[in-house]
Amino acid sequence: MAVSADTEAKIGWVTPAAAWRLCLxxxxxxxxxxxxxxxxGPVENAGQAAHLALQSWIESRSFIDRPESLAQSFDDACTSxxxxxxxxxxxxxxxARLVARGTQLAALLASAGSGADITCEEPLADASRxxxxxxxxxxxxxxxxxxxxxxxxxxATDVSESVRLQLLLYSHLFRFTYGALPAVTxxxxxxxxLIEIPAQPEAVDxxxxxxxxxxxxxxxxxxxxxxxxxxxxxxxxxxxxxxxEGDLADALEGVISESATAESGLIALxxxxxxxxxxxxxxxxxxxxxxVAVGSHVRIVRALQLSSSERQAMWRGGxxxxxxxxxxG
Ligand code: SF4
Numbered sequence: 001m002a003v004s005a006d007t008e009a010k011i012g013w014v015t016p017a018a019a020w021r022l023c024l025x026x027x028x029x030x031x032x033x034x035x036x037x038x039x040x041g042p043v044e045n046a047g048q049a050a051h052l053a054l055q056s057w058i059e060s061r062s063f064i065d066r067p068e069s070l071a072q073s074f075d076d077a078c079t080s081x082x083x084x085x086x087x088x089x090x091x092x093x094x095x096a097r098l099v100a101r102g103t104q105l106a107a108l109l110a111s112a113g114s115g116a117d118i119t120c121e122e123p124l125a126d127a128s129r130x131x132x133x134x135x136x137x138x139x140x141x142x143x144x145x146x147x148x149x150x151x152x153x154x155x156a157t158d159v160s161e162s163v164r165l166q167l168l169l170y171s172h173l174f175r176f177t178y179g180a181l182p183a184v185t186x187x188x189x190x191x192x193x194l195i196e197i198p199a200q201p202e203a204v205d206x207x208x209x210x211x212x213x214x215x216x217x218x219x220x221x222x223x224x225x226x227x228x229x230x231x232x233x234x235x236x237x238x239x240x241x242x243x244x245e246g247d248l249a250d251a252l253e254g255v256i257s258e259s260a261t262a263e264s265g266l267i268a269l270x271x272x273x274x275x276x277x278x279x280x281x282x283x284x285x286x287x288x289x290x291x292v293a294v295g296s297h298v299r300i301v302r303a304l305q306l307s308s309s310e311r312q313a314m315w316r317g318g319x320x321x322x323x324x325x326x327x328x329g
Contacts, residue, residue, distance in 0.1 A: 016133040016169035019211045020162035024226035026217040027236070035125040035132040043081035046094035047151040050190070051121070052077040053098065054136065054149055058109075058120040067106030071098040094151055097190035104193055108147075109139060116141025124173035129212060135170045137188075145184040146170045150191075159187050164197055168207035171199045224248055234299050234327045244275070252278050252315065253299040256325075259292045261285075266317070271298060276313055283317035290325025299327045 014022060015032050022029045043049050053073035056062075062069045074095050078085050085091040109118055117140045125132035139145040148167060150159075159167070171185045185199035220238035227239050227248055243251045254273035261267050267283040269292060280303060292298065302321045306314040317323075 013130045013132050014211060014215070016131070016166040016173075019169055019207075019214075020165050021226060021230065023165070023210055023214045024223060025221040025230070026214055027220035027238070028226060028230045028232055029215075030231065032132075035123045037121070037123060037134070043077065043083060043088075045152075046085075046088045046090045049074055049077045049081065049083075049085075049088060049091070050094050050098060050151045051136065051149060052081075055120040057102075058118055058137065063102075063106040063109055063118075067103045068099075070102030070105070071095050074098050090152060094190065097151075101188075101190050101193065105188060108145075108188075108194060109137075112139045112141030112143040112145065116143075124170070124177050126173055126176040129208065131169060131173060131208070131211065133166075133170055133173055135174070138174065139182075139184075140178065143184065144174070144178075144180070144182040145186070146174050146182045147184070148187050150187045150189040150195075159195055159197060163187060165207055165210070167197050168199055168204050169211065172204050172208050175204065222248060224250070227251075228302065233301050234322075234324045240299075249305060250303055251299070251301045252280070252303065252313075253297070254278060256292055256294050256296050256298050258294065267292065269298065269300075269323075271300075276308075277311070278313045278315055280315040280317060283321060283323060284319075287317070287321050288323040288325070290323075292323070292325055296325045297328065298323060298325050 013032050013034050018032055043052065053070060056077065057070050057073045062073065075085060078088065085095050112118070119138050120136065121134050122138060123132055123134050135146050136149045137145070137147040146167070148163070148170065167185050167187065171181050175181045181199060181201060181204060184196060186194050186196040189195055220236060222239045222242035227233055228250070230236070233239055239248065240253065242248045243253070252271065252273070254271035256269055257272050258270035259267060265285070266281070267285055267288070268279065268281040269283065271278040271280065280300060290296070300321065300323050303315045303317055306316055
């Protein structure tokens with residue numbers, strides 16, 4: 001099914017990486033722009049450095065002559081970014097995994113034959129369905145493959161439903177571009193190696209249809225998985241209604257009645273809402289948008305509730321907690 005002009009205006013292009021969120025909640029969709037190669041950004045974590053290393057290792061053809069050099073490429077990517085491996089969270093572990101998996105990945109790529117065309121981070125697009133994405137590796141040779149590198153917490157023994165949908169959509173983009181599905185559709189996990197997923201035509205078609213159907217759906221559908229990292233979270237009233245109903249357990253809002261800064265620099269806030277009082281500790285000021293002045297309305301997401309009593313609920317902030325003061329302007 002092709003996409004109508006109305007849908008194009010409303011949602012625009014969708015990437016496989018964003019498709020899962022769109023399927024979970026149509027209201028969470030955001031424009032991704034059309035097919036393009038993003039400019040390289042700063043290296044902020046080990047996964048980004050590993051992807052840069054992979055790209056350089058493949059484009060320089062080092063995977064053929066020096067398959068063990070993937071870890072060296074990782075060091076080089078870190079050096080170019082001005083960081084040491086040890087400064088990145090999970091940097092040393094990711095490097096060790098690249099040492100362990102480099103030759104395995106090289107052997108997999110070699111199985112496509114010596115004349116295979118292997119590209120890394122090249123956009124593929126289906127303009128008739130407004131789908132586009134950038135698979136980590138595309139292989140066209142005696143064996144065709146679409147591979148997605150998994151480096152961190154997502155490097156599990158099985159792939160999640162979101163990664164499965166992402167891979168099926170990459171397979172579709174490969175088919176749309178080259179005329180046939182890849183023989184191998186897989187995640188390559190640095191922890192566990194190749195995790196192939198079944199990508200028969202029916203499964204790929206179903207994945208594409210689910211995204212097209214989600215484009216035409218309307219309304220907000222709050223859920224813990226969908227809302228957790230949704231960029232619309234602070235302003236989405238359907239989400240806040242679900243928080244008040246107790247359906248989402250990692251968010252709270254109210255009026256700041258007290259704020260204090262510990263010796264560690266972390267901030268604690270006392271917050272009053274109509275229903276209860278809250279004490280939230282361990283908030284990093286880097287995660288706060290706005291001025292935490294007494295009397296201000298505040299919304300906090302991705303916090304952990306430690307306990308709750310009639311007197312007050314106790315919460316702790318973490319690395320992913322975000323705070324917005326006066327979110328409604
Ligand atoms: S916050 Fe939740 S309900 Fe609101 S748009 Fe995002 S995913 Fe949907």
